[in-house]
Amino acid sequence: MGIEGIGARVARKEDRRFVTGAGRYVDDMVVPGMKHAAFVRSPHAHARIKGIDVTAAQAMPGVIAVLGGRELQADGIGNLICGWMIHSKDGSPMNMGAWSPLATETVRYVGDAVAIVVAETKGQARDAAEAVEIDYEELPAVTEAVAALEAGAPQIHPEANGNLIYDWEIGEAKAVDEAISRAAHVTRMRIVNNRLVPNAMEPRAALGHYDKAEDHYTCWTTSQNPHVARLVMSAFYNVAPENKLRVIAPDVGGGFGSKIYIYPEEIVCLWASKKSGVPVKWVADRTESFLTDAHGRDHVSEVQMAFDADNRMTALKVDTIANFGAYMSLFSSAVPTYLYATLLSGQYVIPAIHANVRAVYTNTAPVDAYRGAGRPEATYLLERIVETAARELGVPPAELRRKNFIREFPYQTPVIMNYDAGDYEASLSAAMEAADYAGFEKRRDEAKARGKLRGIGMSCYIEACGIAPSAAVGSLGAGVGLWESAEVRVNAAGTIEVLTGSHSHGQGHETTFAQLVSDRFGVGIDTVNIVHGDTDKVQMGMGTYGSRSGAVGMSAIVKALDKVEKKAKKIAAHLMEADEGDIVIENGECKVAGTDKTVPWFQVALAAYTAHNLPEGMEPGLKEGAFYDPSNFTFPAGCYICEVEVDPDTGKTEIVQFVAADDFGNIINPMIVEGQVHGGIAQGVGQALLEGTRYDPGSGQLVTASYMDYTMPRADDLPSFQVSTSNTPCPGNPLGIKGCGEAGAIGSPPAVINAITDAIGTNDLTMPATPQAVWSALKSATRH
Template sequence: MAGSVEGIGARVQRREDKRFITGKGRYTDDMTVAGMAHAVFVRSPHAHAKVVSIDADAARAMPGVIAVLSGQELVADGVGNLICGWMIHSKDGSPMKMGAWRALESEHVRHVGQAVAVVVAETRAQARDAADAVEVEYEPLPAVVDALDALKDGAPQLHEEAPGNLIYDWEIGDAAATEAAFASAAHVTRMEIRNNRLVPNPMEPRAALAQYDEADEHYTLWTTSQNPHVARLVLSAFYNIAPEHKLRVIAPDVGGGFGSKIYIYPEEMVCLWASKKTGVPVKWTCERTEAFLTDAHGRDHYSEAEMALDAQNRILGLRVKTVANLGAYMSLFSSSVPTYLYATLLSGQYAIPAIHCNVKTVYTNTVPVDAYRGAGRPEATYLLERMMETAAREVGMDPAEFRRANFIRSFPHQTPVIMCYDAGDYDASLEAALSAIDYAGFAARKAEAARRGKLRGIGLSCYIEACGIAPSQAVGSLGAGVGLWESAEVRVNPVGTIEVLTGSHSHGQGHETTFAQLVAERFGVGLDTVAIVHGDTDKVQFGMGTYGSRSGAVGMSAIVKALDKVEAKAKRIAAHLLEASEGDIALEGGTFKVAGTDKELPFFQVALAAYTAHNLPAGMEPGLKEGAFYDPTNFTFPAGTYVCEVEVDPETGRTEIVDFVAADDFGTIINPMIVEGQVHGGLTQGIGQALLENASYDADGQLLSASYMDYTMPRADDVPSYRLMTTVTACPGNPLGMKGCGEAGAIGSPPAVMNAITDAIGTNALEMPATPQAVWAALKTVRPAQAAE
């Protein structure tokens, strides 16, 4: 059925969009239960301070107030601290230094917005008024917001567990081999590179509704989560909120996550605890500025990088030193982002014989930093692709040809930094992108722009990422606290309709469509007969959720394994009913057929026979329902080439992206339309980072960009009409040959944009975001030098 109307490869419109665009989506904030109260948190206005006292007497006396709860009560009730779930060891073997993080802090706050108390009231307005009435006395302390400053002698100290604010000092690669490569180099390119801090900003802010049923001693949590089962596991096993079998976590429609909804935050914990404490259901919905001050931020790296080349401009070695800002506390997966999700991708698409990377992570008085769309891979790609472009310019070689000369040519390819790439064709993506943008004709376009008084530039980025985050045994050996498999259950009902229960979660990726397309392809049924069930720990046995572009390569592979089992049983039943050999049964177009005959049975009749059970093969159990777990054998490695062309106005510094081409290799594609939407979104986020977005703090730890008035999200007129294309090398590591597409755009686009701008203005002295002011200032440093010449 390959290429069928609704199966694999079909451009099927997303089924879930009907309810979303008609306002029928069901988000956490839409949920209500009888007797529901509302929570508002009292938050610190200081980036660093001791909590001297909390006086809530006036607040408790206000209308509608049910309770005002503090961190002291939380600790007294045995609620645990928040944790980081991925252990990293420093190069000396010592474990990372994890500072204590309480859901409500009663002694020592470490970033603006940290919660010190919660008000529960009958209405949201009453809770907000009472929160304003809670009097908290603070003793302000000096703050530090820059990671490099935090490592200096005399810097304010955040956690006694982490002297010098250093969390870990980690390394990967062969230092001696890398040193030898540099010793023999004909040319060395050096750069200092900053990757700016970002705020995720999903459309739906975080929210939680917690209900404790005293009769059953049972908790239910509706929440905006990318992985409800992991949330239940952490809340029960580590935070001591409730026994796992007494806690149900439901993640209904989730309006975007980008990584920021992977984690358990203080608010979910507190709502569950407060519901039991007060005897009423408790609901909290985050306000937008509150989200800026509490949702995990992304990126924030400072790196010093060196690249060694031989006389033929082949790369001999890469040496990187990175300082990563993890904010005030270690979030759930934060430790893995600047280590195993970053440094292991520093080889990129290139055959680099020797790589060594040192990473230091640091506490500062800022919002905690964790995985954000791409999670380490954008940081690695940005560093490497800015270095590739710069090195090519320094040696006088065309940047495209410099990349081509250093591409990996044979697979599998073992990099010097753990990863073993299984398959790829990097020339194909490069050629497709260069042809589409008319790379050879750029000089003429540049000259024409100059006649109009504009500076035109072109920039490339050849990215690679690691998705479907790897075998459980492998990530366990690297410090992960969980396995990264996925589960699925396929239930064929008596009338032939099908329910697929998946541990993957959808928060905008279109799983209700693409997962159903997979079933339609296999069984020859209509999409309207297939239901996808996810996001409820009482319905789905267990799953690891959605992040790292794992839903296709891992989640759908689990579904394939379950489908295999269902099909095998159905064929046995069909063979028995048709009095044929099982090996002669084929499933074609929704019908079981006997090879070489006209005997056949439609799919629904075989399903009905499985449940009536009047005539089954001897010893066969009734029913047609199978489950499966899938643990990946390797990461998957999407890759591609992005080319950006810009025009810069030298009088204002304003950059216009006049063309952008993306050529991606995602392996097998289930629904091209949905893939294009994912790439469009990722490109826009990456361009936003390159041109506009920055979480900016002042020296006292106040977030200066805590609203959309100050944090500049990209708008429609900031981005071009993208031109997309795909090349295909199937992934050999999973049954569908899929690689993943959800993060690629955000990974590959920032260096392409920055390479284009620096090409246009003639200087590398420019950091993200390349705002008009920053570009104008960079141009001012170039023009005097040109005049002197």
């Protein structure tokens, strides 16, 4: 590695603009003539629209247009769709209800968009939005998935009888039941995975601009995957043909999954721009984000894990009900199926696994992938039940895990996944050592003397990321391929542009991707520019989610670099009259190995473009593109240990130590990887301790719709983290990397809850373990 190459801890190139306030987010964009939009949203969780009267609103000061769903439908704008087909176990396709970008007949959750108001100022748009009169006939609502499945529950979509979207299974039910009946011990639990609101700090925003002269649309949007947005808006929503639609995702202030999806607002802003003749900007306020961003998690599961007399796992049986909210968001169907149940083997040899998953409509915000997406739910379920089993069996939790670890690779699980590499023992040992696990009992005694209950908990997670092999996901129902593209353009003076279909919204691609180039050619990262987030600049891409930018996005860059290197070497060899095979490129020079002959990198580039002296038959120029389709998922894994102190008087939990030992394969920039782990842990701790999304079950109102009521992790809720990595390189991609973006959020929640339940001596605790929840658990444990 060079000082700026692979493995170097390089400070980020993009930071200069962010620390000086020069970042450019969607809300910072100004287009001449631009006006402002506000959406009229349903105040009811479920209601029939009997009439809409916009007369008063249209007469308000500054109002340019008030538009509703009927006009949208008349213009042929299509319904929103879920792009991953899941079939129920009886072979029937999933029951997808219609989702119009603006509701016309029925509203199905609080926040459902009904109309858009365009006005001179944001304040005027909101004033007028309040003046739109909608006659609603309220209908009964249901917010919890279990209740939505009950007989007599309100019917939310005519297409989904009994609110059931699909009833899907994986694994061998019979083998699992037999193993359970033969088991020496069975641990049984009901496990709830709490609903979360992603809360990227930049609220969603869209700026739609229809240029009449060019008959061309531009959409600036807070997207993790602008190309997918363009594809879907063209091919399915009929907003504009692909060649007449440019989607730009500039600086984006965090995503965590919530900015993958195409929402009603960007569609409606684009359409409204054409309709009203002005560029239309909409920016969500925070409460709008709470109401309408796709939420995450929300599973209720019954779980059984069977053991033989030697404490070896023999079977896992899972029955999960997943709350999908009022509409099927873009990738929602894949989350509790192929991103969840396929990970239920965890790090363990479990001969028989069966999972049944029912997806259910409710009168709540749509639910889709949020950091980890399915894998946190699988990990929480598994690591809670393993910990509980260890307590029931009276064996140390680490020992039970060790006994059941997968130790030979590749390993085929009973639930599709084929793990390619890993060393779970290494992570566990590293974490236990870093946490001074052996010294815990002493610390527990010392805490007790201070009146505090101290506990320790661990979690050994595995996840599948670097999504994904296109043919494989296609066979499982995905509507798109999950490859990535790259183009490397060497300019005539030797500077380099890398165009990528990945999108950075905090991950630091402008630095890590440049490090790849620096590593290859020995040029400084300041001479390399990363271009992303604009469909007019980058031809096609699949975007950033599922920890795929490294394993998939960077692999595409590597392929393009290979091609550039090959051509550059040919040119250099020609210039120096040497053999192509003898050329090495390093420190910004092309050299003939074993001689003192060199030609600077920029001269090779210049030669490519002057084309005065190229090898015979060679095309001028130095620019190569590549598409990379992965051959398998990648499998990051690790062990997290959390140590807590609970104040028994108030139930408040303090995290006194948090250790993460991860195996991400090879690492490009350790500083950025550590940052990803820190952030992931904070979100996982947030889920475990703080973040509870509450709908009022009667009215269906979102009660936690602002930071007054939804607890975001703050600096004083968290400790500094001890993070380390080990490395079993991923054999499946050229860089040997696995991905690190979601691990923290996947591995941490069970470690936290295992620690608290260890401290308080009762297992009866659900997330979030708020002070009141812990105090109540303690109180009922003492009472019994």
